[in-house]
Amino acid sequence: MAQVVTTETTPQSRSMFGRIPAAYWLFGAFLLVLPSFASNFVMYQIFGWSFILGMIALSLMFLAGYGGMFSLAQMTVAGLAGYVVAICGTSAITDISQNWPWYVNIPAALLIAAIFATVVGWLAVRTEGIYTIMITLAVASAFFYFTRQNYVLFNGFSGFNGVFPPQLFGVDWRHPVAFYYLSLFWAAFWYFAVLYVSRSPMGLALQGIRDNPRRMSALGFDVTAHRVAAYTFAAFPAAIGGILLTWQSAQISPGTAGVGPVIDILVIAVIGGLRHPVGPFVGAFVYVILKSFSIDILVALGLGGERFQLLIGLGFLVIVFWSPDGLLGLWAKLRDLHRRDPLIGRLVRRL
Amino acid sequence: MRSGVQVSGRLSAAGASNALELRGVTKRFGALLALNDVSMTLRPGERRAVLGSNGAGKTTLFNCITGDFLPTAGEIRLYGEDITVFPPQERIRRGLRRTYQISLLFAGLSVLDNIYLACRGVLRRRFSMLRPGRNEPALLSAVDLVELAHLQEVRDSLVSHLSYGQQRQLEIAMALAGAPRLLLLDEPAAGLSPNERQALVEILQNLPEHIGYIIIEHDMDVALRVAEFVTMMHNGRVFKEGNPRELENDAEVQALYLGEVDG
Numbered sequence: 079m080a081q082v083v084t085t086e087t088t089p090q091s092r093s094m095f096g097r098i099p100a101a102y103w104l105f106g107a108f109l110l111v112l113p114s115f116a117s118n119f120v121m122y123q124i125f126g127w128s129f130i131l132g133m134i135a136l137s138l139m140f141l142a143g144y145g146g147m148f149s150l151a152q153m154t155v156a157g158l159a160g161y162v163v164a165i166c167g168t169s170a171i172t173d174i175s176q177n178w179p180w181y182v183n184i185p186a187a188l189l190i191a192a193i194f195a196t197v198v199g200w201l202a203v204r205t206e207g208i209y210t211i212m213i214t215l216a217v218a219s220a221f222f223y224f225t226r227q228n229y230v231l232f233n234g235f236s237g238f239n240g241v242f243p244p245q246l247f248g249v250d251w252r253h254p255v256a257f258y259y260l261s262l263f264w265a266a267f268w269y270f271a272v273l274y275v276s277r278s279p280m281g282l283a284l285q286g287i288r289d290n291p292r293r294m295s296a297l298g299f300d301v302t303a304h305r306v307a308a309y310t311f312a313a314f315p316a317a318i319g320g321i322l323l324t325w326q327s328a329q330i331s332p333g334t335a336g337v338g339p340v341i342d343i344l345v346i347a348v349i350g351g352l353r354h355p356v357g358p359f360v361g362a363f364v365y366v367i368l369k370s371f372s373i374d375i376l377v378a379l380g381l382g383g384e385r386f387q388l389l390i391g392l393g394f395l396v397i398v399f400w401s402p403d404g405l406l407g408l409w410a411k412l413r414d415l416h417r418r419d420p421l422i423g424r425l426v427r428r429l
Numbered sequence: 430m431r432s433g434v435q436v437s438g439r440l441s442a443a444g445a446s447n448a449l450e451l452r453g454v455t456k457r458f459g460a461l462l463a464l465n466d467v468s469m470t471l472r473p474g475e476r477r478a479v480l481g482s483n484g485a486g487k488t489t490l491f492n493c494i495t496g497d498f499l500p501t502a503g504e505i506r507l508y509g510e511d512i513t514v515f516p517p518q519e520r521i522r523r524g525l526r527r528t529y530q531i532s533l534l535f536a537g538l539s540v541l542d543n544i545y546l547a548c549r550g551v552l553r554r555r556f557s558m559l560r561p562g563r564n565e566p567a568l569l570s571a572v573d574l575v576e577l578a579h580l581q582e583v584r585d586s587l588v589s590h591l592s593y594g595q596q597r598q599l600e601i602a603m604a605l606a607g608a609p610r611l612l613l614l615d616e617p618a619a620g621l622s623p624n625e626r627q628a629l630v631e632i633l634q635n636l637p638e639h640i641g642y643i644i645i646e647h648d649m650d651v652a653l654r655v656a657e658f659v660t661m662m663h664n665g666r667v668f669k670e671g672n673p674r675e676l677e678n679d680a681e682v683q684a685l686y687l688g689e690v691d692g
Contacts, residue, residue, distance in 0.1 A: 275558045277560050278557055278559055278560050278561070279549050279556070279557045279558075279559075279561070280555075280556050280557060280558045281558070282538065282545065283546060283550075283556075285535065285537060285542075286535045286538065286543075286546050288537070289534075289535035289537050289538065290533050290534065292533060293533040293534070293535070294546075295496075295517040296495055296497075296517050296518075296521060296527055296533075297546060297547050297551075297606070298518045298522045298555075299518055299546075299550045299555060300516075300518050300555075301518075303556075304556070307556055311558075
């Protein structure tokens with residue numbers, strides 16, 4: 079019945095491409111040609127890592143921004159997918175790794191991550207607000223301690239190293255340029271997928287549930303089922319982020335999805351902004367920049383380099399204080415200032 | 430399957446079963462008896478007003494019929510089907526609709542999106558991840574409802590930017606989505622200007638004949654113009670039933686009503 083179409087429900091957005099400002103095209107082109115002038119470090123560590131963290135934070139943005147569900151278990155979903163790739167695929171821990179080919183272990187990772195996220199969602203959607211956070215945090219720490227203590231499957235404290243991407247099409251996907259494009263592709267894919275789904279019946283229903291769950295069931299929607307389905311969907315960007323993260327560092331260990339990284343994902347999503355799928359990527363970029371360069375700044379100032387978390391914390395505080403909608407909110411505020419009519423002081427055009 | 434439900438609905442509308450049947454519906458909140466043995470029968474297409482002072486149990490009655498609360502005792506039948514323990518969405522999919530006394534809308538979505546969701550909720554493929562096409566039936570009927578509720582000018586505005594009156598109109602439009610058979614209208618005229626009230630009365634009077642409704646209304650003027658039968662509630666009980674004229678001239682009803690107005 080519903081056809082695959084690119085039209086939208088609102089008239090001012092009749093054409094899919096006609097209203098995209100030139101700046102966006104330029105930015106896209108910039109990302110595509112970046113490897114021609116950027117260093118390996120910038121491609122691999124700065125952008126590659128930003129795209130990965132952005133994808134994992136995007137899965138939280140989807141749940142929190144559209145569904146009003148703050149799940150702290152998204153990093154755990156990512157970590158689980160990374161573990162499955164290491165366990166089913168190839169790693170330096172030959173006693174455990176099964177050496178299955180990529181076309182088995184990657185789908186297995188996605189499937190297991192999706193099932194896990196669905197179960198977590200099924201548990202979490204019965205609660206609201208702070209209780210959702212508590213339940214998902216409990217799941218995340220349980221996963222951390224379980225992987226650290228289980229040696230049969232998860233190889234305990236040391237986890238897995240030597241987890242490399244498959245040499246598909248004869249390309250070494252860990253080469254900085256190849257990895258840059260690989261992570262860019264998946265980040266862009268999930269960015270557009272989330273944007274697209276946000277205007278579908280599923281996405282609109284989720285936003286309706288965020289605004290008013292009771293009314294949604296009085297319109298014929300099964301609120302619980304929609305919330306659980308949102309967790310299932312959000313598992314995929316997180317899982318792909320987790321697999322890429324494992325390949326990037328060639329290892330996965332309990333610390334990858336420890337409580338610290340779990341909180342970092344929340345911070346990234348909130349710093350960036352939960353209103354739009356671009357927020358998590360903006361947040362991830364800021365986080366990666368701070369994490370990569372704050373040590374140099376701190377050392378230059380004569381402070382201990384290990385205090386970079388302090389800078390991130392301060393940045394978080396400042397952004398949340400000035401703009402609850404994160405950097406996206408700040409950006410929108412600044413843009414609004416320029417649109418104000420000088421005579422009547424009102425916005426000339428609404429966003 | 431869905432068309433089967435609709436067909437059987439039309440058959441029963443031809444005279445087989447009642448639109449709504451309440452038998453001994455009781456709702457207790459701790460020590461408070463909010464509804465006490467309420468029985469009520471509505472023919473298909475019947476338009477009824479429920480009157481009563483604050484705390485008479487009118488909204489609780491609506492909440493039990495829509496399934497927001499499960500009744501402590503009693504039975505609720507919608508077009509012959511026992512829906513007493515159904516979750517709200519199952520009742521809505523069977524043609525029941527409701528508006529809320531305090532607008533419950535989706536503030537972060539546009540007017541059209543709100544109505545679109547209402548249209549989509551009673552159709553299949555609610556989990557579809559494909560964007561609606563320009564000719565999707567639910568989208569087309571949403572556009573029609575925008576016009577019916579005179580909301581064309583604010584169609585793409587966020588609901589949080591609407592005036593109070595416009596929000597009330599949106600409530601009505603959302604209740605008319607899909608193929609409604611029985612509407613529960615909880616004080617739809619509250620807070621409206623005289624002009625808006627007139628528009629509301631016209632919308633209700635122009636509804637297709639097979640759509641029945643129960644309207645909770647404090648404004649006797651509105652209630653008596655849009656209802657053919659009146660149920661008076663008091664302290665969780667049905668106090669009196671009759672046609673508008675009878676009740677208007679009933680001494681007990683007048684005493685109750687004037688007492689409320691004075692007090």
